[in-house]
Amino acid sequence: MNADFQGWLKNRQSQIESYLENRLPADNCAPERLHEAMRYVVLGGGKRIRPLLSFAAGELSGAEDESVVVAAAAVELIHAYSLVHDDLPCMDDDTLRRGKPTCHVKYDEATALLVGDSLQSLAFQLMAEFPLTDHPHKQLEMIKQLAQAAGSRGMAGGQAIDLASVGKLLTLPELEFMHIHKTGALIRAAVMLGARCGEGLNDEQLSHLDHFAKCIGLAFQVVDDVLDAEATTAALGKTAGKDAEQNKPTYVSILGVKQARELAEDLQKDAYRALDHLGVAAPRLLQVTDFIVQREF
Amino acid sequence: MNADFQGWLKNRQSQIESYLENRLPADNCAPERLHEAMRYVVLGGGKRIRPLLSFAAGELSGAEDESVVVAAAAVELIHAYSLVHDDLPCMDDDTLRRGKPTCHVKYDEATALLVGDSLQSLAFQLMAEFPLTDHPHKQLEMIKQLAQAAGSRGMAGGQAIDLASVGKLLTLPELEFMHIHKTGALIRAAVMLGARCGEGLNDEQLSHLDHFAKCIGLAFQVVDDVLDAEATTAALGKTAGKDAEQNKPTYVSILGVKQARELAEDLQKDAYRALDHLGVAAPRLLQVTDFIVQREF
Incomplete structure (x- = not known):
């Protein structure tokens, strides 16, 4: 990782924090x-x-920092709420997350339920409270986009498909369908909402960016599956080997580790190509892509 | 109940349905x-x-039906999600709701969790997707208002206070604080969002309407507590006597049934007075108030 990117990374991480x-x-x-x-x-x-x-997407579209951080925070709150609910005993029943006890272990189940519910409300509050663009109509569209990404035909729906697939043999397209919803929808929203805070990209460019986001969302999940199979609990900060233990279909269970790694690399190349089509250099998005695909590989 | 109101009621109930x-x-x-x-x-x-x-509030402010029904549906979806999560074993652990098995009994806990999560997302999607007013800025404010009413300083926060109060002796002001959040916040949002779909009320009138909404929200809860203590499970469509069984502080446990009924009537009168201050007749809101306070009394 080059020093410039490392500096940017720390900077942005502390900004969102x-x-x-x-x-x-x-x-x-x-x-x-x-x-x-x-x-x-x-x-x-x-x-x-x-x-x-x-x-990174906001930088590409010339968005203001003060706007992008709001959209970024809203997406992160939706993600955080989903982790809290997914860790509950009636779902994945996990006790460790980011190296700490999960919310229901540290507090209790009822509190974890309400934490997730409240984080979701807060995400939409932020999206409505602060100006994301100069065009309130567009801001309403962005709220709709986040709601769809989070809801029953997005992330929550993907989680439902995941639950229904435990112990089943899925085909690769079925697994992909699940992940396009479960993790892909929110990652896509993260990219697109960041970009839409600015005005610098036209519709065609936004559509290439959307394709980039789909590739990167899937690549992220493939890498996650490989890490779950190969890394240690200590390195992950969450329980490793859960997928196999819970008999969950994953890219590793269907393809094996070697082919799964190759798939991640193919998706990475597909993401690069989508960025090529933008017609403008997107160095940050390239760096973030590598950061996502190459973590711990 | 007069025939005109009965007709309106059926009409509006079937419209929202x-x-x-x-x-x-x-x-x-x-x-x-x-x-x-x-x-x-x-x-x-x-x-x-x-x-x-x-x-009723939308009629008062001259709002378009097609707008009010969107806000009304969003509020009802938030309410429905809260019931599904409240009924879960880690919360109130209830098996009967509206005369039918609760969601986690009919389906399973994980599905009930995701149902609630998805209904919340859908509520915000509707609020952002359809025009509620001619002013998108105002629509953003309305989304913020719903998010605050639903979140940790509104309904979900009230639920957390409720959980923490089980088995405790609360004072009347503490009980009121809990209910202002738990049920009051969303009822207030229902009134205010309906009114704000129209342009017919000025800020002073809206503030009287807000006071009306607070009174009616509390009155609703007092009546609920009396019904829980006095009505049968069959009449309620949900398990009666749960509050006493779960050792929950209620208006009945603090005041007794007689004084609780009197409090409901006082709140009703206070609500009437707030409507008087509007300076315009609000016959529907009066009728809905009576409908809320006098159900089963």
Whole structure:
């Protein structure tokens, strides 16, 4: 990783951290325990991959920093809420996340449920409260886009398909369909909302960017599956080997590790090609792409 | 109940029902089980008190029907999601709702979790997707208002306070604080969002309307507590006597039934007075108020 990118990464990670820190309700504000738990799950952890994508896409479209950070934070709050709910006993029943006890282990199940619910509300509050663009009509469209990405035909729907697939043999297209929803929809929203905070890209460019986002979303998941199969719990900060243990279909269970790695590289190349079509250099998005695909590989 | 109001009531209830019916994803659209469960919990039941308040407030401010029904549906979706999550074993652990098995009993806990999550997303999607007013800036403010009403300093926060209060002796002001959040915030949003779809009320009138909404929200809860203590499970369509069984503080446990009834009547009068201050007749809101306070009394 070159020094310039490393500096950018740290900078952007601390920017999103301090924005979230300021926007989350204080833990001395009632109900204190709920607010403390919301801060516990959101702050001080995570690679912030979705916000990084928003920032990189925002730079490309000439967006203002103060706008992109709002959209990036909203996407990250939706992501954080989904992790809290996914870790609950009735879902993946996980006890470790980002190297810390999961929310329902640290607090209790009811609190974890309400933490997730409240983080989702807060995401939409931020999207409506602060100006993302000079065009309120466009801001409404962006809120709709985030809601669709989060909902039953996006992330939550992907989670439902995931649950229904435990113990089943899926084909590669079926697995892809699941992940396009479960992780892909929100990653796509992260890229597109970041870009739409600016005015610098035309519709054709936005459509290439959308294709880039789809590729990168899938690549992210393929890498996740490889890491789950190969990395240690300590390195991941979450329980490793859960997929095989829970008999979940993954890219590794269908393709094996070698072919899964090759698929990730193919998707990475496909993402590069989509960026080529933009007609403008997108060095940050290229760097973030490599950062996503090559983590721990 | 007079015939005119009865006609209005049926009309509005069927209007919101058919709007929700059209906006909820079809149950033959993937993921089918999730969409079927979303429709199961939202459709075909409930008095639709919050939408009725939105409609009555919208009539007062000269709002278009096509706008008010969107806001009313969004509020009802937030309410429906909260019921599904509240009924989960880690919360109130209830098995009966609107005379039918609760979502996690009919389906399973994971599905109920995702149903609630998806209904919340859908509420914000509707608020952003369809025009509520001619002013997109105002629509953004309305989305913010709904998000605040739903979140950790609104409904979800009230639920957290409720959980923390089980088995405790609360004072009347503490109980009121809880309910202002738990049920009050969303009822207030129902009234105000309905009114704000139109342009007919000035800021002073809106502030009286807001006071009306606070009174009616509390009155609603007091009546709920009395009904829980006095009505049968069959009449309620949900398990009666749960509050006492779960050792929850209620208006009845603090005041007794007689004084709780008197409090409901006082709040009703306070609500009437707030409407008097509007300077325009608000016959529908008066009728809906009576409908809320006098149900089953």
